[in-house]
Amino acid sequence: MTPFVFLALLQDGLTSGAIYLLLAMGLLIVFSVTRVIFVPQGDLLALATLTVAQLQAGGVPGTLWLLDALALAALLGEIAGGRTTRRTLAAWLIYPAALTAACWFGPRTDPWFAMLLGIAIVTPFGPLAWRFVFRPAADASLLALLILAMALHFVLAGVGMVLFGPDGASVAPLTSATLMAGPLAISGQSLAVVAICAALVGGLRWFFGATLTGKALRATASDRLGARLVGIDAAESGARAFALAAFVAALSGVLIGAVTPIAYDTGFEIGLKGFVAAIIGGLASYPAAAAGAVLVGVLESLGSFWASAWRDVIVFALLIPVLAWLSLRQRAAGEP
Amino acid sequence: MTLLPAYDITLAGYAGLAAIVAIGLTLLTGVSGQTSFGQASFVGIAAYAAALLPDGPSGLLAGLALTGAAAWLLGLITARLSGHFLALCSVAWGISFYALFGTLPLLHGFNGIGGIPPLRLGPLSLAAPAANVALIWLVVGLALLASRNLLTSRTGRAMRTLAGARAMAESMGIDTVRLARAVFVLAALLAAVSGFLFAHFQRFISPTPFSLTASIEYLFMVILGGAAHLGGAVLGAVLVTVLREELTDWVPRLTGATGNYEAMAFSLAVILFLQRAPRGLWPRLARRAARPKPRRAAPAQPARECPIADGVALEIEGLRKHFGGLAANQDVSFSIRTGEIVALIGPNGAGKSTLFDIVSGQLAPTAGTVRLFGRAVVRLPARRIAALGLARTFQHVKLLADESVRDNIALGAHLAGRAGMLRALLRLDRAEEARLLAAAEAAAARVGLDDMLDMKAGALPLGRQRIVEIARALCLAPRLLLLDEPAAGLRLQEKQQLAALLRQLRGEGMAVLLVEHDMGFVMDLADRVVVMDFGQKIAEGAPAVVQADPAVLEAYLGGVA
Amino acid sequence: MVARVLAAALATMLAATVPAMAQIKVGVILSISGPGAAMGVGYKAAFDFMPQEVAGQKIEYIIRDDATDAENAYKIADKLIAEEHVDALIGPSLYTSDVAVQPLANAAHVPMIAMAPLVPEPAKFPYSFADAQPLSLMVSVVFRHMQAQGIKTVGFIGFADGWGDQVHAATVQAAAATGIKLVADERYARTDTTVQAQALKLMTLHPDAVMMGNSATPAVLPVAALRRLGYRGAIYGNHGIVSPAFIRVGGTAVDGVIADTSPVAVYDQLAADNPVKPVATAFMTEYTKKNGAASVNPFAGYSYDAMLLIAHAIPAALTRGKPGSEAFRVGLRDALEATHGLVGVSGVYDMSPTDHNGQDTRAAVLVAVRHGEWTAIR
Structure with a gap:
């Protein structure tokens, strides 16, 4: 293997790793606040790519109508439950109405407008998933929550197939520039992916460290009961955590959708690898998750180079001792 | 003329095959708390062994041996893992084995192996689906019986501690790592039996039925049925098989379209169901029927001699x-x-x-x-x-809340018994089991719990739970x-x-x-x-x-x- | 299940009293969802253009989705045969499903027309037919083109799945036949987001050309990666990629990609003397009128030809027995085996007791992406 090849593989692994890390962060946020392993995040990623691609092609994406319908159902549910507040009205009436209007009258084929609109359409699916799937079972066992998440994955993959068909789609890249580093051509999009990922990690640190909402989320994560006692609404925190995760997923979809075509069923495996990274991060630590994400990305890239047919066998078999080591280390450190 | 339409016989066959796996998964996940997203891999190993050695017995033996070996090796790691590490680890081997099935040239890649002959039992050919399905359900019955034997034994009691009371179990003398591995291998072997029957039933195999998705479906069955209940495993397997089938029939008629709607409808059904019954269907159906009362044994005797020696x-x-x-x-x-x-x-x-x-x-x-x-x-x-x-109690009471006081106390008698998993499965442990339960009852009598033996430990007030812990400790003699x-x-x-x-x-x-x-x-x-x-x-x-x-x-x- | 037993009993009673409606039941098994969905929709869409009546018999189509899973296909086939009493099976459209269903259909004497490139073995499975070109035929056309271009070495990249395996097997065969050296076997998963590493590996081996064993839009990945890395050799594919979606997603990067395909995919560009041209044009004109100009694909043609073959065989079969009877199905099989010179949209079928596919090189054409269009190469 020449240094050139190695660098090219590394660059490839880093780009994938950045996306895995974004998803890992979403998973970490949701898990720490709600105990849900949000497997379907990868499906939201795919929905985001497909939504933006359809907008950029001049169409009106089915996800918009689905959002309107679900938001209406959520609103009716709140009204029936007598819990209507200004916030629920804003979230489930004004927001979807505004999006629909923006889609209808806005310049939706404009790449940037489409991207922002697409992210705005997909993000509410996070809180909706919480509202309709996980909140009603918030006290269930971890395993039951995990199974719910798996089931939701199949539902969302089905939605993707029904709304967008089986073919993959790409979105316009943020930049088509290419940077030459010696013999190595680095696409501007790869750089943008890594840069945005880094910015987002920084942004989330700030969000959890400096904002009231972030602190409340952190408080709910560390002590559910305590948070309730000081007046933090756990349901509200859950909705916010899911919104953040869905936002991160949608953003990832726009980023990676410019590098590679994404189909309705592409997202699950990306999400799975984000899950791997999150677990390596012990479902708690962002730096460790970042290391895990890059590790998975680079390992995959190297495995594909050496023995592509055996890649999954090798990468996932290697993962087993890593997990064993992590689990034992965590247990050793966790003893009182 | 058979009683069931021909097609329902096929369906019953698939449900039975799934039930065998689900019974193992219930022991592993529901009872022992080891979540596995990789059971389909074990089905696959044995199915491929059956396809490559199609004569029957040698395929079965090879399948069991290979699966047992693979599970034993994996068990070296998984038996020590907990929580999401274990879940992800099982995902990892699930994907790894699937890729292996598709890549190994010996296994004919992703296009699979066809032309597997039907099973023969001596002179009897099981080519007719009905005979084959009868055999499958016979195995289901045997697996159920053996697993029930296991759960009502010394080993079964110990298994229940694996789901979150391992420290307590260790202090009762239970080797939790070894036990966890044994359960893991047992569940894998059950999956292997299913895989062997599957290969001779469908007579064609490819990697698809052994994928991560298939493993997830086995978990669906176990969770829907009621994770900790053997009956739930069979119920879940039948429910999922029939539900999927009915949806494949009805959804196209309702939506006028074929496609992903069936999978969506099925998953939606799973979600709605779990929201209403997070502990599964079985506990709802089976009102907590009286458990098989253990046979009363000879009057209590201390399990071991207490030395009076001064020192x-x-x-x-x-x-x-x-x-x-x-x-x-x-x-x-x-x-x-x-x-x-x-x-x-x-x-x-x-x-x-x-x-x-x-x-x-x-x-x-x-x-x-x-x-x-x-x-x-x-x-x-x-x-x-x-x-x-040495015996101890804990500052934060460590009891199995869903188990009876008797079973909780009997955990303390673990070291007084020797019967292992095999004897329990075959129900050769009854004399010893009676002795252990008698010891538990004697300990209960000593602390004044003899009228609460059949209550769930979790239902007692905290002070009483501490007394149960003391009785459990005393049971260790x-x-x-x-x-x-x-x-x-x-x-x-x-x-x-x-x-x-x-x-x-x-x-x-x-x-x-x-x-x-x-x-x-x-x-x-x-x-x-x-x-x-x-x-x-x-x-x-x-x-x-x-x-x-x-x-x-x-x-x-x-x-x- | 009790309900079903009752229903079945009721149905038996009714069947005994009411004379059976004269109609022919055709069971159809397609991979409309799951990994094979991208091709499955093409297969499915053709059923909007199927004859509703043949030789005075109404045709009932029962379409089922196997979700790209052979086990599902097996269950579905069992049900179609045992409960619906179909007279013939169209499909499955997935190769592994065909292999799984074949013994069932043959045991029940139900003729089936596999729509994946299954190579029928009439001696073993007399009721199995296939209307998709064998991959060996398709890939040999590609390799002959390579030979003409003076290509000496080829690197293979394909899916790590059944389709990838099949195209690879055909590639090995064709390479040996043409004396072209196969220097690499790279694989990737259909759902992968990058094939940079595999492309780099191919680059280091410097093959004169690359052959792809993949399908639908994920086939864009290796082309884009190779071109980005500066690969200048020719890139070949198979008919699994010949759809407008491939070009829509691939953009200019896929310009110059060459692939084999079924004549119907370039119906309007076929030579005027090609016997397939009028049939294919008639079908695709209707098809694109309903599904849009961008819907052209080779797969709808297999569904269409399957029914064409069955329809062609029905009159002879009716002389042997009533629909629903075993005699009718046996007659159907015999008539199918006797098909001669039937022009379909995917080629010309000349069946015989030893050849249950019956296609020749007239069923394979070469196309290339030129200016954002699939263009036939003469």
Whole structure:
């Protein structure tokens, strides 16, 4: 293997790793606040790519109508439950109405407008998933929550197939520039992916460290009961955590959708690898998750180079001792 | 003319095949708390073995051997994993094996192997689906029976501790890692049997039915059915198979389209169902029917002889434990003689529980020695220490809340039995099991729980739960008893009964070390008192002496005085 | 299940009293969802253009989705045969499903027309037919083109799945036949987001050309990666990629990609003397009128030809027995085996007792992406 090849593989692994890390962060946020392993995040990623691609092609994406319908159902549910507040009205009436209007009258084929609109359409699916799937079972066992998440994955993959068909789609890249580093051509999009990922990690640190909402989320994560006692609404925190995760997923979809075509069923495996990274991060630590994400990305890239047919066998078999080591280390450190 | 339409026979075959896997998964996930997203891999290994060695018996043997070996090796790792690490680990091997099935040239890649002959049982050919399905359901029945035998045995009781009470189990003498691995291998072997039958039933195999998605579906079955119930496994398997089938029939008629709608409808059904019954269907259907009452055995006899010999039970010397920079125990030394009750007291955070954990083998000390009946036990695993005659209770009660008081107490009798998994599966352990249950009942009688044997332990008030823990400890027939706050939550009369019991045990030669905050109880009962503060022993002596010690007063009243 | 037993009993009673409606039941098994969905929709869409009546018999189509899973296909086939009593099976459209279903259909004497490139073995499975070109035929056309271009070495990249395996097997065969050296076998998963590493590996081996064993839009990945890395050799594919979606997603990067395909995919560009041209044009004109100009694909043609073959065989079969009877199905099989010179949209079928596919090189054409269009190469 020449240094050139190695660098090219590394660059490839880093780009994938950045996306895995974004998803890992979403998973970490949701898990720490709600105990849900949000497997379907990868499906939201795919929905985001497909939504933006359809907008950029001049169409009106089915996800918009689905959002309107679900938001209406959520609103009716709140009204029936007598819990209507200004916030629920804003979230489930004004927001979807505004999006629909923006889609209808806005310049939706404009790449940037489409991207922002697409992210705005997909993000509410996070809180909706919480509202309709996980909140009603918030006290269930971890395993039951995990199974719910798996089931939701199949539902969302089905939605993707029904709304967008089986073919993959790409979105316009943020930049088509290419940077030459010696013999190595680095696409501007790869750089943008890594840069945005880094910015987002920084942004989330700030969000959890400096904002009231972030602190409340952190408080709910560390002590559910305590948070309730000081007046933090756990349901509200859950909705916010899911919104953040869905936002991160949608953003990832726009980023990676410019590098590679994404189909309705592409997202699950990306999400799975984000899950791997999150677990390596012990479902708690962002730096460790970042290391895990890059590790998975680079390992995959190297495995594909050496023995592509055996890649999954090798990468996932290697993962087993890593997990064993992590689990034992965590247990050793966790003893009182 | 058969009773069922031909197609329903096929469907019944698939449901039965899934049920066999689900029964294993119930033992593994539902009972032992080891989530597996990789059962389909084990089905696959055996199915491929059957396809490559199509004559029947050799395929079955090869499949079982290969699956057993793979599971045993994986079990070396998984048996130590917990929570999401285990879940992800199973995802990892699930994907790895799937990729392996598709890549190994021997297995004909992703296009699979066709033309597998139907099974023959001697001169009898099972080419007719009905005969094949009958065989499958016969296996389901046998698997159910054997698994029920297992769950109502010494091993079955121990299995239930794996789901979150491993530290407690170890202190009862249970080798949890070995047991977890045994359950893992057992579940894998059940999957292998299903895989063997599958290959000869469908007569064509490819990697698809052994993918991660298939493993997820097995989990769906177990969770929908009711994860901890064997009946739930069969119910879940039938439910999922039939539901999927009905949806494939009905959804296209309703939506007028074919496509992903069936999978969506199925998954939506799973979601709605789990929201309403997160513990599955079986507990809802089967009203907690009376459990098979264990046979009453001959009058209780102690499981092991208690030596009355006089001597030193426990010797602690220079014990030190540091957590990072924090010293939880700092050069603690004291000893207990047989037939003596020693109380360990001190303010919260004085290091009493740490000391308990070191003595009982849950923690390794930084320095110092612990001798139990003259034998150095530092760094010995808890279960070995238990075998030497030490039993303990826990500050935070560690009971299996869903199990009966009897079964909880019988956990303490684990070391008094020898029957393993195989004997339990074949129900060859009944005499011994009766003896263990008798020991449990005797222990219960001693602490006054004999009228609550069939209640769920979790339903008792906290004080009573502590008594269950004491009975469980007694069941070990220990020579040294460690009690962590036994009187907390007890009413006055109950405290008196407890004190009387402990005196009686002392009379029998047992050594007792107890941590307690109730000073009245302690001073009344203890022969000697050891006082700790900030990890150090600050006083030791008869109750009256210690009470007058200025250092003790300082420690308790420190800030105020 | 009790309900179903009752329903079945009821149905038996009714069948005994009411004369059976004269109609022919055709069971159809397609991979409309799951990994094969991208091709499955093409197969499915053709059923909007199927004859509703043949030789005075009404045709009932029962379409089922196997979700790209052979086990599902097996269950579905069992049900179609045992409960619906179909007279013939169209499909499955997935190769592994065909292999799984074949023994069932043959045991029940139900003729089936596999729509994946299954190579029928009439001696073993007399009721199995296939209307998709064998991959060996398709890939040999590609390799002959390579030979003409003076290509000496080829690197293979394909899916790590059944399709990838099949195209690879055909590639090995064709390479040996043409004396072209196969220097690499790289694989990737259909759902992968990058094939940079595999492309780099191919680059280091410097093959004169690359052959792809993949399908639908994920086939864009290796082309884009190779071109980004500066690969200048020719890139070949198979008919699994010949759809407008491939070009829509691939953009200019896929310009110049060459692939084999079924004549119907370039119906309007076929030579005027090609016998397939009028049939294919008639079908695709209707098809694109309903599904849009961008819907052209080779797979709808297999569904269409399957029914064409069955329809062609029905009159002869009716002389042997009533629909629903075993005699009718046996007659159908015999008539199918006797098909001669039937022009379909995917080629010309000349069946015989030893050849249950019956296609020749007239069923394979070469196309290349030129200016954002699939263009036939003569």
